[in-house]
Amino acid sequence: MIKPGVTTSELDVFAEQFIRASGAKPAFKGYRGYPSSLCTSINKQVVHGIPSKNTVLRHGDIISVDVGAVADGFFGDAAITVPVGLITPDATRLIKVTEEALMLGIAEARPGNRLFDISAAIQAHVEKHGFSVVRDYVGHGIGRNLHEDPQIPNFGERGGGPKIKSGMVFAIEPMVNLGGCETLVMDDGWTAVSADGSLSAHVEHTIAIMSDGPLILTRDQKKSH
Numbered sequence: 001m002i003k004p005g006v007t008t009s010e011l012d013v014f015a016e017q018f019i020r021a022s023g024a025k026p027a028f029k030g031y032r033g034y035p036s037s038l039c040t041s042i043n044k045q046v047v048h049g050i051p052s053k054n055t056v057l058r059h060g061d062i063i064s065v066d067v068g069a070v071a072d073g074f075f076g077d078a079a080i081t082v083p084v085g086l087i088t089p090d091a092t093r094l095i096k097v098t099e100e101a102l103m104l105g106i107a108e109a110r111p112g113n114r115l116f117d118i119s120a121a122i123q124a125h126v127e128k129h130g131f132s133v134v135r136d137y138v139g140h141g142i143g144r145n146l147h148e149d150p151q152i153p154n155f156g157e158r159g160g161g162p163k164i165k166s167g168m169v170f171a172i173e174p175m176v177n178l179g180g181c182e183t184l185v186m187d188d189g190w191t192a193v194s195a196d197g198s199l200s201a202h203v204e205h206t207i208a209i210m211s212d213g214p215l216i217l218t219r220d221q222k223k224s225h
Helices: 008-021 089-107 115-128
Strands: 038-042 045-047 062-071 074-083 139-141 148-152 169-172 175-177 183-185 192-194 200-202 205-210 213-216
Touching: 008 038, 008 062, 045 062, 045 175, 045 200, 062 089, 062 200, 074 089, 074 200, 074 205, 089 115, 089 169, 089 175, 089 200, 089 205, 089 213, 115 148, 115 169, 148 169
Parallel strands: none
Antiparallel strands: 038 045, 038 062, 045 192, 062 074, 139 148, 139 169, 169 205, 175 200, 183 192, 205 213
């Protein structure tokens, strides 16, 4: 559905209908007063952009779509950042590096490692490519609640934090800016933007820690086989 001329409200309506038709409920709608089922964050918006009938996607935009669902009492949380039409080489590289950082972080999520091994892997990859990791927002534990302990920053020293154990479930979500790491919150009280106006990308998977390593629960199963 993401193409020039589509409104973020249309994406939100589709997502809510799809989630409910699948026998689940939107996890975000009503959470701490949040009004929508999706977060739709465009260009300089880092996270928590509110869908609107007045926000129309345009050629060259990048958009982060963050979605949560609850089924049988358990929560899932995931995000992607995708291009709208043709985007700049810098925007393409930003999305690619953010996706790579997520997968490198997930690879560290195995029993016996430390929590900040995930953080350090993400930070190292992002900064190697000249981008910055957002520090004001973090990943998190997830399960019976949307946000649970521990908090999982996307920066940190390898070997720090609690030991990762089988049975834990994490939502890992690097947020990466083309410019500086600082953010501001807009007047709506939700939408976070890069302080310098630079592009931002955000990707996220919910994963379970199995005895032999991480299992990605929010991967598209049709594409993974």
